[in-house]
Amino acid sequence: MEKYILNHKKEMLGLIEQLVNIDSGSNYKKGIDAVAEILLKPFKEMGFKITMQKNKQYGNNIVIQYDEHISTDILLVAHMDTVFPVGTVRDRPFEIKGNRAYGPGIIDMKSSLITLLYAVKALYHHNNDAYKNITIILNGDEEIGSPTSRKLIEEISTTKKYALIMEPARKDGSIVSARRGGGKYILSVKGKAAHSGVSPEEGKSAIEELAHKIIKLQQLNNAQKGISINVGVIEGGDAVNVVPSEAKGMVDVRITSRDQAKYVRKRIEEICSKPDIKGTHITLKGGINRLPLELNQANKKLLHVIQDVADAIGIELKAVHTGGGSDASFPANLGVATVDGLGPVGGGLHNEDEYLEIDSLTERCFLLAETISKLSE
Template sequence: MTIKNHANELEPYIEGKQDEMLQLIEQLVNIDSGSYIKEGVDQVGVILKEQYEAQGFTVDVKEQEMFGNHLVIQHKEADDPKIIIVAHMDTVFPKGTVLERPFRIEGDFAYGPGVIDMKSSHVTLLYAVKALLEAGDDAAKNVQIVLTSDEEIGSHTSRQLIEDLSEGKEYALIMEPARKDGSLVSARRGGGRYTLKVKGKAVHSGIEPQNGRSAIEELAHKVIQLHSLTDHEEGVSVNVGLIEGGTSVNTVADTAVAQVDLRITKMDQADQLAEKIEEFCAETDVDGTSIVLEGEITRPPMEKNEQTVELLEKVKEVGEEIGLDVVDTATGGGGDASFTSAKGVATVDGFGPVGGNAHSDKEYLDIRSLEERATLLAKTIQRLS
């Protein structure tokens, strides 16, 4: 692929596009598209599909039965693109949220469900691509864009798609929002979910307590054992976040359930942690009880490896060209960057615009960052091509 030098032609296109970008952001934000609202996620997908098709891109719709459809997008003249760009269309908010608090602008900030996580990212990505096309730059043909529908609930239907499309790629740019201070994300913790189901024997706690076998008592032992695996210095945390059990206060509980969240920072911690959990649950502390353990490590960590550092240096060079001081940070939250990173692709996350308070009713976008971040992304694609 021959890439012409159109670096100086990108900024003039993006400058002055803020109002256009905000109009599209408003349209996307004002659609309820929580992960379980298939029709809403698909509506977002239809809008984005039309936008890319208008630019000469092909859109392969990956139909999903329960969740929104995934989209795989690339230029109709693309030939083995080396950059994968990943963004998700779903939010965490339930149906009806838009009616309660639709998109609004106050000064330099925009508000609304999903405005920063990550509907504004879709718009900065689109305008970065438009800028490359407007400049006649073939770098636009070097990207494969993957828009997914279930990132907020663990990427269960999209993980395989992302991993498959990562094969043969050199770079992965992930469109989660930049941090509040504008930082890109160079590392993410991996993690998993487990469920412990304990079975005991129910009896009246006043008449014959000696004949009962308390599932709650057994679960209490396991909670303590699981929490003992936490090692903050090593970046490992185990949290039993939900428990339930029993039927009444005067009955020895015959059932108890715990939901467990795990976080890791290094891939080699995954097997060690899984083995330890299985070891704890292989035996009971309360005679006559039994345990069923379900779950697994669902996301590998995104580690700041040599490939990531090299990619970051290139992005920082681009930042210097446009007067932007690019810094990076690690975050405890999981994301799709973990999948591309674990496949050996140089990965940097946080290419979306600046904002904060995601997943809350105070979620916001810093409008001033829209053109800046679209320019950074466009020039990064150009540099990597």
């Protein structure tokens, strides 16, 4: 299979260029669906069945399986959306500099989409029936928390033994064995407006109330336990001489263990349950939508299988814990053995210098193909 993959390296890069040069931010349905159209054609040519979950607002979610009526053991999940707005491709399209390729979304995770495709093509080309033992989900809303695809991923996960998540490997080549969970809250405060010079005593400051809440929320931070609360955006007020009647805070939450979810949720709700400034009113929306990917026994066993495969093909493969969330949380918290970061190597995620290490493309494609084969024995 390695020879097949190496012989198609140029073709793989050409397809990555096509995908990168399509704007496909999470809120740009047209672009995400265009990415899907390119990917689905070769799967159909190999005889795979395509099931499409259509969405009006976000990109369609897609399930790919060789025979939809036969149970499979392995779930592979990859997302087609990026964090970049429409017009980004026009300003900085795909380009190659030395051993790296650059472009919006190239490593998170358009190169992973092609890595997955060619791993399957290699199995198919070599008549290795392991390609019939996989179910693939391509979703279009991962970067915004998978609001439409989470249920789909969870439903399909219930029948699987293994989940391989195609987020990119870390820039040092490590795959991901554990991730923090998290979510987002929006805290809205309503007060009462008044002229700050003429009748300030008649006002009820929404910004002052929000400030009290921010201090209390920030005090929930516990670096030692891996709890992170960040009020990252605040809005409020209309004019400097008016007591503000409205204010809003946007809160990012990160947790390291499943048990912390209940605790953090309860504390945030308690803090926001009553005002510090009498006469103000508080509304709290949102929640923790991804539990952590923890390195439990099932995940350790899967990790060791992948590392054994890597050893056999000459790759030194380390595993790391990372702070960002992903769709790995969903199958993992249903008891499915899950490992993440199985895409190629790169860095600069979500930034202008996002890049793919070109030589890792074929290496990680071969690793994925051999892992699928091993898990299907």
